[in-house]
Amino acid sequence: MAPSSSKQKRLEAKAAKASRNASKAGSLKSTPAASIAGDTPAISANGSFADLNDAQAQMRKLNVATNRSANGVLVSDAKGRDIKIDQYTLSFHGRLLVEGAELSLNYGQRYGLLGENGSGKTTFLESLANRDVEIPDHIDIYLVQGAAEPEEITAVEYIVRSAKEKVERLEKLAEEMAVADDVDELALEMIYEELEEMDPSMFEAKAGAILSGLGFNKAMMAKPTKDMSGGWRMRVSLARALFIKPHLLLLDEPTSHLDLGAVVWLEAYLATYNHILILTSHSADFMDTVCTNMMDLTPKKKLVYYGGNYSTYLRTKADNEINQMKAYNKQQEEIAHIKKFIASAGTYANLVKQAKSKQKIIDKMEAAGLIEKVEQPRLLRFDFEEVKKLPPPIIAFSDVAFSYSGEKKDYLYKGLNFGIDMDSRIAIVGDNGTGKSTLLNLITGDLNPVEGTVQRHGQLKLAKYSQHSADQLPFDKSPVDHIQSKFAEKFPDKDLQFWRQCVGRFGLSGAHQTNPINMLSDGLRNRVCFAEIALEHPHVILLDEPTNHLDMASIDSLASAIKQFSGGVVIVSHDFRLISQVAEDLWEVKDKQVINLTKEDISIVDYKRTLQKRSQAQIEKAQLLSKNTTKGVA
Template sequence: MCIMLCLLVNTDEAQQLLLDIYERLDDLDANKAEARAGRLLHGLGFTKKMQQKLCKDFSGGWRMRIALARALFVSPHLLLLDEPTNHLDLEACVWLEEELRNYKRILVMVSHSQDFLNGVCTNIVHLTKQKLYVYGGDYDTYVQTRQELETNQMKKYQWEQEQVAKTKGFIARFGSGSRASQAQSREKTLAKMLESGLTERVVAEKILSISFPDPGKVPPPCLMVQDVAFRYSDNTDWVFKGIDFGIDLDTRVALVGPNGAGKSTLLKLIDNQLLPTQGQIRRNAHLRMGRYHQHLAEQLDLNLSALEYMMKVFPDITEKEEMRRIIGRFGLTGRQQICPMRNLSDGQRCRVSFAWLAWQCPHLLLLDEPTNHLDIETIDALADAIKSFAGGMVLVSHDFRLIRQVADKIWICDHQEVKEWPGDILSYKEHLRQKMQADFTPSKK
């Protein structure tokens, strides 16, 4: 209708509008719109069959992927993305990294994934003290540049403070007498120096420290999975068939694989939330397990404060001050501990969940996407806590950097199997990148 109006009016303004519309259609490659939409959805993990389903039939995580595909399809002049890697598996993260790396327009993104930021960003904007500071380069470059600037700032601050102290001392000693004129001159110099403003002292941001209690020893084998097969019902496909492995307190493994391959299902089988359809899982009678999953914070009673919730869950701890210290270890202090949890951010509620998990004193941590809603500093604190933890860990995560920090082995869940990847997570990422390039390169006939 808009185009018809432009043709009828035939004014210079209408002609320009028409040219803009044609240019926009060319930008969107409108003749290949369906194929382009299919390519975007395929990159985000949608099979051809899934692409024909109604949006209402998808879970919340998959709807987020649809919303992301829609934003990429529109190809706006300014694309704003807030934590785009949440709800993605590693393969989709690699695809999205390549897609955004080549984005030809303006991209502004918030992300907790340092690896993703390094792969996509050419500038980093740091928000602190209600001001924005722009750094050129990727995230690693930003960290290095900021450290150098703060080091130089601290040196300048110390030099200025020494000069101020010396000048004040000289004025105090020679304010009268034969050198009074020199003292007056230095007093004027000092006044100008103070008026122009002194360099601020560098105040280090508070470093969060997370820790998991020592659970004690459990003699191996802690857990044995023997010839296990699983499916949700007789009418559904097998998720796993004939898998075998063992887990002990020195196990540090990351589960990788596409969404729907069964990573979360495997954690539930280990945790006895699901029972094998065939085979058996043997657990040491003394083994304690703690499972963190991305929906755990949604199960909190938001009418309670973090302090009230923890004292309700752990009635053995009767002293409020002791419980305050426990919660405080996870970065919640002061009013954050006593206000209703509905007033906390998603990241703060996740910290409550981590406090709950840690105080169960598990021998085996089962972590399913623990970095969602966490900031970079908290993720680093979590990594340090896992590395110093005396028990075992099985991790599902889309954060390559966290996996690189804490996992000794990579297990791939796919095609109803669980098998070990022969290299580290970076070699697996390169494998995914090469696989993606092969999938999206048109075959020559």
């Protein structure tokens, strides 16, 4: 819809309203905006548009299935761009996740949502997306959760279809609101502004620019989504969200299926998002670049807000805790001093009177709420078993070539020559589609070379974590039951305490050890996979995107465990922080080769700078396209 068209509609709507107000008779009555929910399309949890009646029915089914419930009070003056809900409470399977918190989201701000694995971050985002609490109808919400549907249409067509649906929805809502007697002028103005930002004649070009930034080439853009892998369809879902640009965008680990280049591009793109954004991420670098504010879902089930990015949050929180402990110690010393005086007052009348007066001081402190001691989170200590050293090289590639078809013209690799031993700490980087996961499968022997040889030590034990390892877990079993049943033959004489310790060393404690795996967060499920790997006693561990869904503490614990491990480690990761902590060799997969960047004195920091320059050029090209679009319709 062109800007001139929406401006004209706005003028017509205002003229109609003025005429109604003047005559107060014979005018068309329409359902007020506050009560047209049944006719107002919404966006469901997976990002698709649907009638709100259908969405509400789906939401009720979802709540029954998940036992998720939430309530809160929408602040009466929150009718504009901001969202504020008091006394927000959220529970999942009867477990309280958030209690009596203030949910305050300001337009134009980008919030990083923090919390331990299992604290309820994903459930919180799902609750907002499904409008478990009242959120004004004019605020559209989009949660990227799950891959785009496999259909006959291309990625560009898939995105454009959703964009056209949004235009139709906004036009219908604007028409209904404009003729209502109690129209919310600010909400209506926001709808018209959104319409003016959109130009259907440029939908395909703008969708292509976003897909290109997320790693799609022209051939991929032309493929039907049904012919794409789940990872690529996740990118389509993300691209659709960025294109639609909802009022409230919710991103749960948006980098999980991206390579480093796409992560850097998304980082730069989201840094300019000017509506409301809430995201979870395991990447400190990503949140430092994107976020303007942090929301901390604390162990006390509150939402605590901090201004600034993740690094600022760490500094501010540390300063606050130092000041809180100083105040706590001072208050405790004062209380101890008063109690000592009271205890020594004896039966002397004047001292007893003073003691009662002193006791009133303590009573007032308790009534006002005593300063709480800062509770330090329990330190996580991931730990992989010590293993016997094998003489190098334990894995050797000699003139290896590989293609899935077996044809030379389709070679993904050719002429690979390298070795891996038990001192190796290798990080593999490269664009999606270059063959990083394929290389890991050549190392394990799940794939065989078309030419050359891969030699492995006769006693070599390998263990591999992949992005889909957690999906293979038996969801009906508890972590303890699963680990015990899988390794019972290897450790026949071990008791229940041993199996609890096996999962406990990877941060699974209490009910998380005995609840069914389907009740665990994605991050906790990943920890079950790490516990499996530790019990395998491997000489070399292969980790394909191991940081997905892990919180910061877990990533740091994983990095420490990798550094202390007596065997070799090969990592494919888009997490710059993990790579910088553990990698001693940086390998880039490019042009059918594996290039050791470390030998060329290229660090992960240097590599990221190169990607940032490439991403900035892509974004500037997209911005130029957008400016030309605006000029063309002005």
